[in-house]
Amino acid sequence: MKRVIYPGTFDPITNGHLDIIRRAAAIFDEVIVAVALSKEKRPMFDIATREKMARIATEDIPNVKIKSFDTLLVNFCRQENAKIIIRGLRAVSDFEYELQMGYANQSLDSEIETLYLMPSLQNAFISSSVVRAILRFKGDVSHLVPSAIIPLLESQ
Numbered sequence: 007m008k009r010v011i012y013p014g015t016f017d018p019i020t021n022g023h024l025d026i027i028r029r030a031a032a033i034f035d036e037v038i039v040a041v042a043l044s045k046e047k048r049p050m051f052d053i054a055t056r057e058k059m060a061r062i063a064t065e066d067i068p069n070v071k072i073k074s075f076d077t078l079l080v081n082f083c084r085q086e087n088a089k090i091i092i093r094g095l096r097a098v099s100d101f102e103y104e105l106q107m108g109y110a111n112q113s114l115d116s117e118i119e120t121l122y123l124m125p126s127l128q129n130a131f132i133s134s135s136v137v138r139a140i141l142r143f144k145g146d147v148s149h150l151v152p153s154a155i156i157p158l159l160e161s162q
Contacts, residue, residue, distance in 0.1 A: 010090040010121075013040040013079055015134065017049040018159060019059050020151050022132035025125040026094040031067050038086055039064065043076035050138050055158060063152040080115040091120045096130050 010030055016023060016039070030037045041056050049056065053074050064070040075082040083091065091111060093104050101122075108120035124130070132150050140147050141159060148156060 007035040008090070009036040009038065009086065009088045010034045010092050011038050011040050011079070011083055011086060011088045012092040013042055013075075013082070015042050015044040015047055015049055016056050016060050017044075017047070017051055017134045018056065018137060018151060018155060019063050020129075020132045020134055020137055021149075022094065022096065022125045022129040023134075024063055024152055025129045026092065026123050027064060027070060028067065029123050030092045031069050034090070035069060037067075037070045037092070038088065039070060039072050040079070040082060040086075041072065041074045043074065050141070051158075059155040059158050062154045062158070065154075078114065080111050080118055083118055084115070089117050089119060091118060093120055093122050095122045095124050096133070 012027060012030055014023065027037060027039060039060050041053065041060055043053050051059070057072055057074050060072045064072065073086070079091065083089065093108070095101060095104060104122060111118050111120060137147050137150050147159065151159065
């Protein structure tokens with residue numbers, strides 16, 4: 007079985023993330039959406055809420071599992087018996103950082119491969135930071151996130 011890890015803070019999960027998850031789920035047997043604790047990023051939503059949003063957003067994709075982690079990503083991959091990490095690339099500006107992270111992960115575990123997927127053009131501009139900025143000013147994010155998670159966003 008080909009199991010892959012799609013890691014991130016998912017603070018909150020967006021339509022762009024969901025686009026990548028759906029693409030990965032069509033290619034691989036199992037996709038583990040790995041929600042990182044990421045205290046250093048000081049997320050807007052706590053880990054339990056981010057996990058819940060991811061579960062709600064992906065409940066119609068049978069080969070997706072949601073798990074949280076607070077360790078090195080390569081250690082989480084070993085724990086989950088996954089050799090492939092999926093990362094999304096929205097723009098050229100993402101590439102340099104993602105390339106460095108891919109090399110760093112491979113330096114820690116030479117069996118780990120990182121695959122990069124691009125979201126659809128309509129989702130290419132969406133980021134969690136854009137969604138959080140709009141949320142801070144009570145703006146409408148309904149076109150940027152899965153509709154099923156909007157009640158959780160509004161409760162923030």
